[in-house]
Amino acid sequence: MFRFLCLIIILFVVSGEEVSPRIVKERISLLSFRSGVVLDPEGALESWNSSGVHVCNWTGVKCNNASDHVVQLDLSGLSLRGRISPALANLSSLLVLDLSRNFFEGHIPAELGDLLQLRQLSLSWNLLGGNIPEELGFLHHLVYLDLGSNRLAGDIPVPLFCNGSSSLEYMDLSNNSLTGEIPLKNECKLGALRFLLLWSNRLVGRVPRTLSNSTNLEWLDLESNMLSGELPSEIVRKMPKLQFLYLSYNGFVSHDDSSR
Ligand SMILES: *[C@@H]1O[C@H](CO)[C@@H](O)[C@H](O)[C@H]1NC(C)=O
Ligand SMILES: *[C@@H]1O[C@H](CO)[C@@H](O)[C@H](O)[C@H]1NC(C)=O
Ligand SMILES: *[C@@H]1O[C@H](CO)[C@@H](O)[C@H](O)[C@H]1NC(C)=O
Ligand SMILES: *[C@@H]1O[C@H](CO)[C@@H](O)[C@H](O)[C@H]1NC(C)=O
Numbered sequence: 001m002f003r004f005l006c007l008i009i010i011l012f013v014v015s016g017e018e019v020s021p022r023i024v025k026e027r028i029s030l031l032s033f034r035s036g037v038v039l040d041p042e043g044a045l046e047s048w049n050s051s052g053v054h055v056c057n058w059t060g061v062k063c064n065n066a067s068d069h070v071v072q073l074d075l076s077g078l079s080l081r082g083r084i085s086p087a088l089a090n091l092s093s094l095l096v097l098d099l100s101r102n103f104f105e106g107h108i109p110a111e112l113g114d115l116l117q118l119r120q121l122s123l124s125w126n127l128l129g130g131n132i133p134e135e136l137g138f139l140h141h142l143v144y145l146d147l148g149s150n151r152l153a154g155d156i157p158v159p160l161f162c163n164g165s166s167s168l169e170y171m172d173l174s175n176n177s178l179t180g181e182i183p184l185k186n187e188c189k190l191g192a193l194r195f196l197l198l199w200s201n202r203l204v205g206r207v208p209r210t211l212s213n214s215t216n217l218e219w220l221d222l223e224s225n226m227l228s229g230e231l232p233s234e235i236v237r238k239m240p241k242l243q244f245l246y247l248s249y250n251g252f253v254s255h256d257d258s259s260r
């Protein structure tokens with residue numbers, strides 16, 4: 001028994017400071033994520049090793065004050081190459097996930113829809129393909145969503161506009177290969193929306209009338225799609241805060257009294 005206790009004490013001393021079991025689980029998620037990174041030319045993830053650097057001090061990682069939860073993972077602009085591991089879904093307290101401006105390829109893991117606390121998701125400027133998982137529409141606290149300049153295809157999932165976050169202020173899906181209509185149905189409302197950027201896709205159909213309910217919209221860019229119907233002047237007239245409106249390179253028809 002005494003020997004056993006000694007062993008425990010020694011183990012405790014060797015492992016350094018006390019570490020909460022929750023952060024141990026999150027550390028495992030981060031290491032699974034790192035194993036999906038095949039190239040790290042700037043050595044950004046070198047601190048992600050077992051030689052005594054606490055998880056909360058790893059490059060790009062921020063914890064809450066008690067250091068028992070990872071709340072931010074920001075690895076933007078580090079030229080990382082690889083795939084995004086679904087293991088990130090176990091960082092259950094994550095508020096900010098920013099992997100933008102890297103070379104991540106493959107699909108966006110649907111498991112990211114489990115990160116229910118997430119406020120900001122930035123995956124722009126990567127090589128991500130496939131569909132946008134509809135699970136991202138389950139992120140009810142999302143404020144900022146940027147998936148722009150990837151290779152995403154397929155229709156925009158309805159839950160993103162309809163079942164998604166009522167606090168969503170920024171949505172950028174521009175410069176992809178998205179098809180279908182803008183899935184904003186009558187019963188849906190994006191009341192907090194300030195920025196909607198859908199330029200350079202293959203979107204068809206009309207600009208949904210329901211968009212007029214987004215009265216906080218400041219920036220609307222639908223340029224370079226295949227949208228049709230009348231110029232949506234009736235819709236944008238109800239948006240007192242609108243400062244930037246880009247509609248060119250579509251198939252809109254304009255009537256005398258509706259062109260602005
Ligand atoms: C672990 O990271 C530290 C800090 O970046 C570095 O000095 C050390 O060489 C690394 N150790 C290993 C085994 O990679
Ligand atoms: C992180 O590093 C700083 C400075 O090196 C240190 O003061 C702090 O205690 C470390 N945090 C943890 C949780 O180990
Ligand atoms: C940490 O504590 C400081 C001061 O108590 C507070 O301002 C800050 O918001 C806290 N940070 C987090 C991530 O909780
Ligand atoms: C989350 O962690 C559990 C073990 O704690 C593991 O079984 C599960 O596969 C992990 N989830 C993902 C998406 O990797």
Ligand SMILES: *[C@@H]1O[C@H](CO)[C@@H](O)[C@H](O)[C@H]1NC(C)=O
Pocket residue numbers: 137138159163
């Ligand atoms: C809305 O999201 C919840 C999960 O938060 C899901 O169970 C439900 O099926 C979704 N509804 C629609 C219409 O997508």
Ligand SMILES: *[C@@H]1O[C@H](CO)[C@@H](O)[C@H](O)[C@H]1NC(C)=O
Pocket residue numbers: 149150151175
């Ligand atoms: C659109 O994305 C591609 C990469 O997919 C990039 O090369 C191009 O510069 C982007 N276009 C604009 C106008 O940002």
Ligand SMILES: *[C@@H]1O[C@H](CO)[C@@H](O)[C@H](O)[C@H]1NC(C)=O
Pocket residue numbers: 186187188189209210212213
């Ligand atoms: C949105 O606007 C349409 C008409 O433009 C209206 O019929 C509908 O009730 C509104 N929806 C919500 C959720 O406010």
